[in-house]
Amino acid sequence: MIIKILWTSRDWAAAVAQMPVQGSLPCRTVLVPRGRVAHVLRRKLIRAGRSDALAGTRFVLAPAAAVEVLRAADLFFKPGxxxxxxxxxxxxxxxxxxxxxxxxxxxxxxxxxxxxxxxxxxxxxxxxxxxxxxxxxxxxxxxxxxxxxxxxxxxxxxxxxTIQRVYVEAAAALERRPEAWPFQGPVLAFAAGGLTAAEARFLRAIPQGTIGLLAARPARKRYLD
CATH class of the missing domain: 1.10.150 (DNA polymerase; domain 1)
Known part of the structure; x- marks a missing residue:
């Protein structure tokens, strides 16, 4: 597992652009915590002149990815x-x-x-x-x-x-059978604030996965004042 420390949304977009391409056709997966994060990343890539990085790159919500893992593992469940x-x-x-x-x-x-x-x-x-x-x-x-x-x-x-149970069960499924991961190609998963241990376990279990950690600086005194 590779871990990248990211400070800004520009760093997030750069990490997407740097994802490797395997074969003649690009096929990459980016896991995001919220849909609006995917919109921001697309906009950043286009403004940076890297719209080419969007070709073959799918943006998937982390909960949706966990659900797909369980379906690929033939586990019957109902989310919600x-x-x-x-x-x-x-x-x-x-x-x-x-x-x-x-x-x-x-x-x-x-x-x-x-x-x-x-x-x-x-x-x-x-x-x-x-x-x-x-x-x-x-x-x-x-x-x-x-x-x-x-x-x-x-x-x-x-x-x-619940979604947390889905994360735990999906992680266990991948730990038993990594081939249950349903998406082809390299994976970049963004781990932002508020990540639970259940979701972290799921992200760690993803094969060929790179985790992008959104870093944070300590609050300066003038902010506290």
Whole structure:
């Protein structure tokens, strides 16, 4: 794996232009965190007189790439669980879920617990963790309850996955079978701020991948003032 440090959007565009070409026809993939980043890069390349670098270069959103990996690996799933998680938790709290630390009466009667658990579990997924990791971390009653709720949530969702779960499963698929990567040619993946551990694991698993790290300077005193 190659890592490039990039300071500006101009550096991003230069990294795209420097991607190698294999064979007579260029075929390269650039993973971007957001669609507008792709628009900026295209504009920068054209203004720099490097519109030739756009030929054969596809810009793909990182979540879309992870979804395509899972499809190439013949894994059945349905994306979009992020939007359903809070409602699913609310229904779980009204079931006969067995907990040790948290009171089901409190979870049912006090607004906000479903959202709080949804955010917490999503953060844990973003850290590339699973319920069994919480269980192995210790005997805390709170952790055991969170793991139990998480397991029940997964059982309710079945093959409906959040984007963080998609990243983790796609990374595991590539680690088992790198040939499951569906795009031909070199890959440049931009890792901007807010990257989760789950997404980072996915980017690291991409074969022939170069990761572009968007660097940041410490805030100067006058900015803080």
């Amino acid at each position: 669980e992020d939007a359903l998680r809070t409602a699913r938790l609310s229904a779980l709290f009204r079931s006969d879920l067995r907990l040790i630390h948290f009171s089901l009466d409190l979870l049912r009667s006090t607004p906000g617990w479903d959202e709080a658990f949804a955010h917490s579990i999503s953060d844990l997924e973003g850290a590339a963790l699973r319920p069994e990791d919480l269980e192995a971390a210790g005997t805390s009653e709170q952790l055991r309850d969170v793991a139990a709720i998480w397991r029940a949530l997964d059982q309710s969702a079945r093959r409906s996955w």
